[in-house]
Amino acid sequence: xxxxxxxxxxxxxxxxxxxxxxxxxxxxxxxxxxxxxxxxxxxxxxxxxxxxxxxxxxxxxxxxxxxxxxxxxxxxxxxxxxxxxxxxxxxxxxxxxxxxxxxxxxxxxxxxxxxxxxxxxxxxxxxxxxxxxxxxxxxxxxxxxxxxxxxxxxxxxxxxxxxxxxxxxxxxxxxxxxxxxxxxxxxxxxxxxxxxxxxxxxxxxxxxxxxxxxxxxxxxxxxxxxxxxxxxxxxxxxxxxxxxxxxxxxxxxxxxxxxxxxxxxxxxxxxxxxxxxxxxxxxxxxxxxxxxxxxxxxxxxxxxxxxxxxxxxxxxxxxxxxxxxxxxxxxxxxxxxxxxxxxxxxxxxxxxxxxxxxxxxxxxxxxxxxxxxxxxxxxxxxxxxxxxxxxxxxxxxxxxxxxxxxxxxxxxxxxxxxxxxxxxxxxxxxxxxxxxxxxxxxxxxxxxxxxxxxxxxxxxxxxxxxxxxxxxxxxxxxxxxxxxxxxxxxxxxxxxxxxxxxxxxxxxxxxxxxxxxxxxxxxxxxxxxxxxxxxxxxxxxxxxxxxxxxxxxxxxxxxxxxxxxxxxxxxxxxxxxxxxxxxxxxxxxxxxxxxxxxxxxxxxxxxxxxxxxxxxxxxxxxxxxxxxxxxxxxxxxxxxxxxxxxxxxxxxxxxxxxxxxxxxxxxxxxxxxxxxxxxxxxx
Amino acid sequence: xxxxxxxxxxxxxxxxxxxxxxxxxxxxxxxxxxxxxxxxxxxxxxxxxxxxxxxxxxxxxxxxxxxxxxxxxxxxxxxxxxxxxxxxxxxxxxxxxxxxxxxxxxxxxxxxxxxxxxxxxxxxxxxxxxxxxxxxxxxxxxxxxxxxxxxxxxxx
Numbered sequence: 001x002x003x004x005x006x007x008x009x010x011x012x013x014x015x016x017x018x019x020x021x022x023x024x025x026x027x028x029x030x031x032x033x034x035x036x037x038x039x040x041x042x043x044x045x046x047x048x049x050x051x052x053x054x055x056x057x058x059x060x061x062x063x064x065x066x067x068x069x070x071x072x073x074x075x076x077x078x079x080x081x082x083x084x085x086x087x088x089x090x091x092x093x094x095x096x097x098x099x100x101x102x103x104x105x106x107x108x109x110x111x112x113x114x115x116x117x118x119x120x121x122x123x124x125x126x127x128x129x130x131x132x133x134x135x136x137x138x139x140x141x142x143x144x145x146x147x148x149x150x151x152x153x154x155x156x157x158x159x160x161x162x163x164x165x166x167x168x169x170x171x172x173x174x175x176x177x178x179x180x181x182x183x184x185x186x187x188x189x190x191x192x193x194x195x196x197x198x199x200x201x202x203x204x205x206x207x208x209x210x211x212x213x214x215x216x217x218x219x220x221x222x223x224x225x226x227x228x229x230x231x232x233x234x235x236x237x238x239x240x241x242x243x244x245x246x247x248x249x250x251x252x253x254x255x256x257x258x259x260x261x262x263x264x265x266x267x268x269x270x271x272x273x274x275x276x277x278x279x280x281x282x283x284x285x286x287x288x289x290x291x292x293x294x295x296x297x298x299x300x301x302x303x304x305x306x307x308x309x310x311x312x313x314x315x316x317x318x319x320x321x322x323x324x325x326x327x328x329x330x331x332x333x334x335x336x337x338x339x340x341x342x343x344x345x346x347x348x349x350x351x352x353x354x355x356x357x358x359x360x361x362x363x364x365x366x367x368x369x370x371x372x373x374x375x376x377x378x379x380x381x382x383x384x385x386x387x388x389x390x391x392x393x394x395x396x397x398x399x400x401x402x403x404x405x406x407x408x409x410x411x412x413x414x415x416x417x418x419x420x421x422x423x424x425x426x427x428x429x430x431x432x433x434x435x436x437x438x439x440x441x442x443x444x445x446x447x448x449x450x451x452x453x454x455x456x457x458x459x460x461x462x463x464x465x466x467x468x469x470x471x472x473x474x475x476x477x478x479x480x481x482x483x484x485x486x487x488x489x490x491x492x493x494x495x496x497x498x499x500x501x502x503x504x505x506x507x508x509x510x511x512x513x514x515x516x517x518x519x520x521x522x523x524x525x526x527x528x529x530x531x532x533x534x535x536x537x538x539x540x541x542x543x544x545x546x547x548x549x550x551x552x553x554x555x556x557x558x559x560x561x562x563x564x565x566x567x568x569x570x571x572x573x574x575x576x577x578x579x580x581x582x583x584x585x586x587x588x589x590x591x592x593x594x595x596x597x598x599x600x601x602x603x604x605x606x607x608x609x610x611x612x613x614x615x616x617x618x619x620x621x622x623x624x625x626x627x628x629x630x631x632x633x634x635x636x637x638x639x640x641x642x643x644x645x646x647x648x649x650x651x652x653x654x655x656x657x658x659x660x661x662x663x664x665x666x667x668x669x670x671x672x673x674x675x676x677x678x679x680x681x682x683x
Numbered sequence: 684x685x686x687x688x689x690x691x692x693x694x695x696x697x698x699x700x701x702x703x704x705x706x707x708x709x710x711x712x713x714x715x716x717x718x719x720x721x722x723x724x725x726x727x728x729x730x731x732x733x734x735x736x737x738x739x740x741x742x743x744x745x746x747x748x749x750x751x752x753x754x755x756x757x758x759x760x761x762x763x764x765x766x767x768x769x770x771x772x773x774x775x776x777x778x779x780x781x782x783x784x785x786x787x788x789x790x791x792x793x794x795x796x797x798x799x800x801x802x803x804x805x806x807x808x809x810x811x812x813x814x815x816x817x818x819x820x821x822x823x824x825x826x827x828x829x830x831x832x833x834x835x836x837x838x839x
Contacts, residue, residue: 055779056777056778056779056780056816057778058778185772185773185775186772186775189771189772189775190772192771192777192780192783193755193764193768193771193772193777193780193783193787194715194755194756194758194759194764194768195713195714195715195716195754195755195756195784196715197780198714199717199781201714201717201718202708202714204712235698253705253709254705254708254709255701255702255705255709323815324779324781324815325717325719325725325727325779325781325782325813325814325815325816326717326719326779326781327718327719372779372780372781373779374717374779374780374781374782375778375779375781375815375816377815403718405721406719406720406721406722406724406725586775590775590778590818590821591778593817593818593820593821594778594816594817594818595817596817597817597818597819597820598815598816598817619720619722619724620720620722620724620725620813621722621724625813625815626817626819627809627810627812627813627819628806628809628810628812628814628819628822628823629806629810630819631817631819631820631823633820634820
C-alpha cells in the first residue's frame with residue numbers, strides 16, 4: 001500500500017497549497033487546509049493528489065492533461081492519486097460538477113509553480129535571464145543558445161525544493177495548451193477495455209470473508225424473531241453477526257453468503273400504513289415544511305392585473321432511482337486498530353468521518369480508498385456499505401467484502417426526490433412575460449436541495465420563487481443536477497405552453513424574453529445546428545426545444561421524435577453547452593451525451609413504484625432505464641468562449657432534456673403532459 | 684470439474700449449481716466480468732460460450748463444462764487488442780466502464796456470427812446490455828468502426 005511518507009521521501013520537489021482555488025468565483029465551501037498537491041521525483045516523474053474520485057466523468061484524464069500542460073511534461077510521466085484519504089488533500093466530495101473549476105485550477109497552479117521554480121533553477125545555473133528560457137516535454141532550453149538544454153530530472157538532481165503556491169501564480173492561456181482542449185484518448189482507457197480496471201467488488205485482501213446483511217422486506221419493518229440455524233448447513237459458512245436489528249452473515253465465498261442469508265428465517269413486523277406512489281403528488285403539499293423565498297421582485301398583483309393572459313400549470317416529477325451499474329460494495333480490513341476501507345464512494349472523506357463517528361474511533365484511525373467507481377449520479381455518498389463491511393470485519397477479526405445486490409441497491413440506495421412545481425405566469429399578447437410565480441415542493445430534509453435552478457432566467461418584472469422541502473417516505477438523496485432538472489422541466493414546459501397559446505415559435509419566444517448573452521448565444525447556436533426553422537415547418541415528427549443553466553454553465557437542446565401509440569422514439573438531439581474554456585472536449589461531449597440519455601429515461605419511463613413501504617420494481621426488467629435501442633443521434637455543440645473560466649459539464653446536459661422531449665411530444669400529438677414519466681401518460 | 688477458459692484448462696472444485704460468474708470471479712480471479720444484477724437483465728457479466736454471448740450470472744457452471752469460455756481477459760493477443768477493444772478506446776465508448784467488458788463481449792459474439800452487421804443488427808445484439816452512463820452513441824460508433832475493420836480483414 002502506498003504511504004505518503006514514502007512518496008515524500010522520494011520527492012525532490014514538493015508543491016503545497018490549499019486544495020481548491022476558484023479565482024474570482026466563489027468556492028462552494030472554503031478550501032481545506034494546506035496539503036501536498038504535487039511532487040516530482042529524481043526521474044522527473046510527477047505525482048499529483050486530489051480527493052476527487054473517478055466515477056466515469058474522466059476527471060483523471062482531465063487533471064492529467066491540465067498538469068502535463070502547465071508543467072510541459074509528457075502525459076505518461078504524470079500519475080494521479082485520487083480519493084485516498086491518507087494521501088490526498090481534504091477535498092470533500094466529488095459533486096456539483098465542480099472539480100475542473102476548483103481543484104483543476106489549483107492543480108494547474110501547483111504545476112505552474114513547479115515549472116517556474118525549475119526555470120529559475122536553470123536560469124541560475126546558466127546565469128541567464130529566466131524569461132529567455134522555454135520548456136517542452138520535460139526539458140528547459142534556450143531558444144537563442146542551443147547548447148543550453150537540460151531535463152527536469154537532471155536539474156532536480158541533488159535538489160530538495162519545497163514550494164508553496166504563490167498568491168499571484170498565473171496559469172497558461174488556451175493558445176499555449178498542448179493537451180487541454182484537444183480530443184485525446186482517456187489516460188485510463190486501456191484498463192477499461194481489458195477488464196483490468198478494479199472496482200470495489202474486484203478488490204481482494206488476503207484472508208477476506210464475504211458478508212451479506214439481512215434486509216427487511218419493506219421500509220420500517222423490524223425483525224420479531226430470527227432463526228439463523230439454517231446457516232450452519234451452508235458450506236463455507238463462518239459466522240452470524242448480530243448487533244440489535246443488524247444481522248449479517250459471513251462466509252468464505254460470496255455465493256455462500258447469499259445462500260446463508262437466504263437460510264435465515266425471520267418473522268417481520270411491517271408498517272402497513274406507509275404512503276404509496278399513488279399518494280403523490282398530493283402528499284407533497286400536505287407534508288410541506290417551511291417555504292423559502294428565493295426571489296421576490298416587483299408587484300405580482302399589479303403585473304397579473306395588467307397581463308393580457310394568465311396561465312397556470314402544475315408539474316410533477318416522481319422518485320427516480322440512480323441505478324448505477326456497479327452496486328455499492330466495500331472491503332474493510334482492520335490492522336492494529338486502524339481501519340482501511342476500499343469503497344467506491346464519491347466522498348471518501350465523508351465516509352472516513354462517518355465511519356470514525358459511528359465506530360467511535362479517531363479520523364486518523366480510518367483510511368478510505370476509492371477504487372474505480374462504476375457510476376454514481378449522486379448516490380454512493382454515504383458510508384452504508386462501508387460501515388457494514390467494517391462492522392462485520394471487526395466481529396470476524398478478518399477482512400470482509402460486502403457487495404450489495406441489485407435489489408438492495410434499488411431499495412436501500414437513495415432516490416431522486418419527488419417534486420411538485422406550480423407555476424402561474426402573466427404575459428402580454430405580444431409575448432412579453434410580465435409575471436412569474438413559481439412554488440416548488442421537493443422531498444428531502446433540506447429545502448436547499450430544491451433551490452438549484454428554481455429561478456427563472458427570463459426577464460420578468462414581477463417574480464416570486466418559493467421552495468419548500470417535504471417529508472419523504474423514500475430516502476431522498478442526490479442525483480445528477482439535483483432539483484435543477486425537475487425545476488427546469490416545469491419552467492421550460494410552462495414556457496412552451498405560453499408560446500403555444502400565443503401561436504409563437506418557441507425559440508423566437510424564448511429569445512424575445514431573454515437578455516442573458518450566454519443563454520441567447522447557446523440557444524441560437526443550437527437552433528441553427530438543428531436547422532430549427534426548416535425542421536419546424538417541414539418535419540412530420542415532433543420538434544421541441546428547452547434551455548437551461550446549471551453548475552455555472554448554459555445549455556440548450558432541440559429534439560426531434562415520433563410518437564407511435566404508447567411509444568416515443570427520440571430520433572435526434574442537438575445539445576449546445578457553454579461551459580467556458582473546455583479542458584477536455586471529448587470528456588465534455590461524452591458527459592453531455594450521457595446526460596441526455598439519462599434524462600431521456602426520467603422523461604419517458606423511469607419511476608420508482610412503491611406501495612406501503614414495499615418497492616414494486618427493484619429490478620432492471622421492471623425499472624426501465626434507457627437501452628441502446630432508445631439512443632437517438634446526438635450532436636453536441638461546444639458553444640463556450642475559451643476566454644471565460646471553465647464551469648461544470650457533468651450535469652447541465654440533463655436539465656433541459658425532459659422538457660424538450662415533452663414539448664416535442666406536444667408538438668406532434670397536441671397532448672400536453674405535465675407529469676413525468678411521459679410514456680405511461682400518453683393517451 | 685474442468686473448465687476451458689481463455690484457452691487454458693482449469694480444475695475447479697465447486698458445486699455444479701454455482702454460477703459461472705462466481706467461479707470466474709472467485710475461483711479463477713478473472714474479475715473483468717462484473718456482477719451488475721444477478722438476473723440476466725443488465726449484461727455486465729457477459730462472456731462467450733463457444734462464441735455465444737451468455738449472461739454468466741445466471742449460468743450454472745456445470746452447463747459450461749465442455750464449452751470454450753471466453754472472458755474480456757482473453758480477448759487481447761499479448762499487447763494486440765481485439766479490434767473491438769481498439770475501437771472502444773478510439774471512440775471513448777465508455778465512462779465509468781463497469782459495463783464495458785459486457786458490451787465488448789456481446790459485440791465480439793455478434794462479429795463472430797456476422798462480420799458485417801448493419802446498425803440495426805448491432806443494436807439488436809446489445810439490447811441486453813445496459814450502460815447507465817449513457818454512452819450508447821459512442822458504443823454504436825465504435826461497433827461500426829470495428830465492423831468495418833473486421834470486414835476489411837475478412838476480405839484480405
